[in-house]
Amino acid sequence: xxxxxxxxxxxxxxxxxxxxxxxxxxxxxxxxxxxxxxxxxxxxxxxxxxxxxxxxxxxxxxxxxxxxxxxxxxxxxxxxxxxxxxxxxxxxxxxxxxxxxxxxxxxxxxxxxxxxxxxxxxxxxxxxxxxxxxxxxxxxxxxxxxxxxxxxxxxxxxxxxxxxxxxxxxxxxxxxxxxxxxxxxxxxxxxxxxxxxxxxxxxxxxxxxxxxxxxxxxxxxxxxxxxxxxxxxxxxxxxxxxxxxxxxxxxxxx
Amino acid sequence: xxxxxxxxxxxxxxxxxxxxxxxxxxxxxxxxxxxxxxxxxxxxxxxxxxxxxxxxxxxxxxxxxxxxxxxxxxxxxxxxxxxxxxxxxxxxxxxxxxxxxxxxxxxxxxxxxxxxxxxxxxxxxxxxxxxxxxxxxxxxxxxxxxxxxxxxxxxxxxxxxxxxxxxxxxxxxxxxxxxxxxxxxxxxxxxxxxxxxxxxxxxxxxxxxxxxxxxxxxxxxxxxxxxxxxxxxxxxxxxxxxxxxxxxxxxxxxxxxxxxxxxxxxxxxxxxxxxxxxxxxxxxxxxxxxxxxxxxxxxxxxxxxxxxxxxxxxxxxxxxxxxx
Numbered sequence: 001x002x003x004x005x006x007x008x009x010x011x012x013x014x015x016x017x018x019x020x021x022x023x024x025x026x027x028x029x030x031x032x033x034x035x036x037x038x039x040x041x042x043x044x045x046x047x048x049x050x051x052x053x054x055x056x057x058x059x060x061x062x063x064x065x066x067x068x069x070x071x072x073x074x075x076x077x078x079x080x081x082x083x084x085x086x087x088x089x090x091x092x093x094x095x096x097x098x099x100x101x102x103x104x105x106x107x108x109x110x111x112x113x114x115x116x117x118x119x120x121x122x123x124x125x126x127x128x129x130x131x132x133x134x135x136x137x138x139x140x141x142x143x144x145x146x147x148x149x150x151x152x153x154x155x156x157x158x159x160x161x162x163x164x165x166x167x168x169x170x171x172x173x174x175x176x177x178x179x180x181x182x183x184x185x186x187x188x189x190x191x192x193x194x195x196x197x198x199x200x201x202x203x204x205x206x207x208x209x210x211x212x213x214x215x216x217x218x219x220x221x222x223x224x225x226x227x228x229x230x231x232x233x234x235x236x237x238x239x240x241x242x243x244x245x246x247x248x249x250x251x252x253x254x
Numbered sequence: 255x256x257x258x259x260x261x262x263x264x265x266x267x268x269x270x271x272x273x274x275x276x277x278x279x280x281x282x283x284x285x286x287x288x289x290x291x292x293x294x295x296x297x298x299x300x301x302x303x304x305x306x307x308x309x310x311x312x313x314x315x316x317x318x319x320x321x322x323x324x325x326x327x328x329x330x331x332x333x334x335x336x337x338x339x340x341x342x343x344x345x346x347x348x349x350x351x352x353x354x355x356x357x358x359x360x361x362x363x364x365x366x367x368x369x370x371x372x373x374x375x376x377x378x379x380x381x382x383x384x385x386x387x388x389x390x391x392x393x394x395x396x397x398x399x400x401x402x403x404x405x406x407x408x409x410x411x412x413x414x415x416x417x418x419x420x421x422x423x424x425x426x427x428x429x430x431x432x433x434x435x436x437x438x439x440x441x442x443x444x445x446x447x448x449x450x451x452x453x454x455x456x457x458x459x460x461x462x463x464x465x466x467x468x469x470x471x472x473x474x475x476x477x478x479x480x481x482x483x484x485x486x487x488x489x490x491x492x493x494x495x496x497x498x499x500x501x502x503x504x505x506x507x508x509x510x511x512x513x514x515x516x517x518x519x520x521x522x523x524x525x526x527x528x529x530x531x532x533x534x535x536x537x538x539x540x541x542x543x544x545x546x547x548x549x550x551x552x553x554x555x556x557x558x559x560x561x562x563x564x565x566x567x568x569x570x571x572x573x574x575x576x577x578x
């Protein structure tokens with residue numbers, strides 16, 4: 001069983017987001033890229049499957065700033081092979097372009113199963129999984145939280161609203177969009193990542209294209225006015241608590 | 255060019271999902287610009303009655319046993335020839351557990367551009383515009399709807415579901431579904447939601463915790479406040495994924511929609527998946543360390559503070575107020 005996990009790095013939302021001069025993109029110099037949290041779950045799910053039933057896990061990342069650390073961290077968690085895609089990623093890419101590039105790479109990697117995060121917070125042209133599935137001619141099921149493999153099939157627990165779930169049977173090879181791994185993504189110590197940097201190797205694959213066709217062009221990015229509606233309470237923690245107690249009284253809670 | 259706007263009606267277990275009505279309202283806004291019709295696509299098996307309150311000019315109904323329950327493969331195969339033939343100006347799908355599974359595949363298969371996370375659409379001086387919400391609700395992106403045919407994956411928030419409901423049943427045209435054989439995805443069974451000790455959808459007072467709780471030990475602070483207020487603790491996805499709260503306490507797209515009198519959101523940033531499940535609350539009070547947190551855009555009251563500092567003080571003061 002060969003499981004491939006293509007990951008994306010996305011702007012860290014903990015940092016302040018600043019627009020560039022065009023007003024239609026984030027200022028790349030002010031953005032810190034981190035692993036998309038759903039991709040972290042996809043890596044975890046792949047490693048859980050490997051631990052349960054054997055096989056090999058390959059993690060693939062585009063060569064953007066921070067990619068090597070993401071790949072070595074995956075190795076420290078148990079990934080067997082690391083692949084870095086090279087191209088002029090600084091010019092930006094959308095998921096259609098990335099999916100077309102990945103589809104070429106998957107022809108060589110020949111996976112039985114591809115796990116992606118069900119979404120990334122910067123997706124504007126759909127999420128990666130369904131696009132990749134179609135470019136590879138594989139079926140796709142998303143919102144997956146829980147997964148078992150048996151005889152050329154995957155049985156996935158797909159989430160619906162309200163706590164309802166569906167058990168879907170999918171013929172392999174397939175692409176699945178992971179909402180949550182069966183267990184929270186494991187923590188690895190920095191020392192283990194450092195060790196992986198010495199022992200693991202990253203294979204480099206140059207990908208073609210990355211034409212942005214398939215997504216929309218943005219004319220303007222803006223921050224919604226946070227607090228537009230909210231009455232903001234200022235002051236020390238004690239003062240905020242006192243005001244909240246008064247509000248609770250107004251609302252009839254006390 | 256075909257000026258019509260198509261909407262894929264989402265339904266699950268005999269009930270039309272709210273996002274379907276949101277999309278019908280959005281489609282109407284686009285159709286005013288294109289001069290075309292709003293056409294609802296209903297896929298199912300013996301499900302024609304679901305069309306009765308759709309605010310559409312026409313409903314095209316595809317009936318097939320393989321469409322009785324949603325599976326991505328059957329839906330895509332049923333939609334592909336129809337869309338290829340129609341080439342409408344736009345086709346709207348939900349950016350949901352159903353629609354998002356179909357939209358991307360159709361975009362790649364038909365080579366039609368796709369706009370996801372779309373919150374609002376409209377026609378402005380002959381231009382069709384979209385607004386999408388990205389970066390966990392922190393950033394809005396605007397642009398022209400790509401052409402000549404665009405797929406649009408919609409999130410709630412920009413249109414009211416009521417605007418997509420009609421008293422008058424729309425005309426329904428049955429259409430032939432293509433052969434649906436050799437499907438690669440099948441539904442084995444539904445797994446019912448766990449019955450929890452409480453149903454947070456019915457609770458009038460909720461203390462909700464998010465990533466700001468930092469670790470499981472801090473949950474006690476929220477429990478303490480809930481105890482003095484007579485409230486129930488619930489949480490956002492990261493807290494439930496960590497196993498700190500049971501899934502029955504999950505508020506959000508895959509969890510419960512809640513409508514309490516007061517929703518106290520502590521350390522919750524307000525990602526769209528969470529916000530869409532709390533908008534029916536009478537009053538939202540938000541506490542977050544990040545002044546740019548999108549939760550403040552939907553809250554009635556807000557405070558920029560660390561929930562872990564605030565909780566002991568607040569619990570003590572509530573206790574005092576009750577005692578006095």
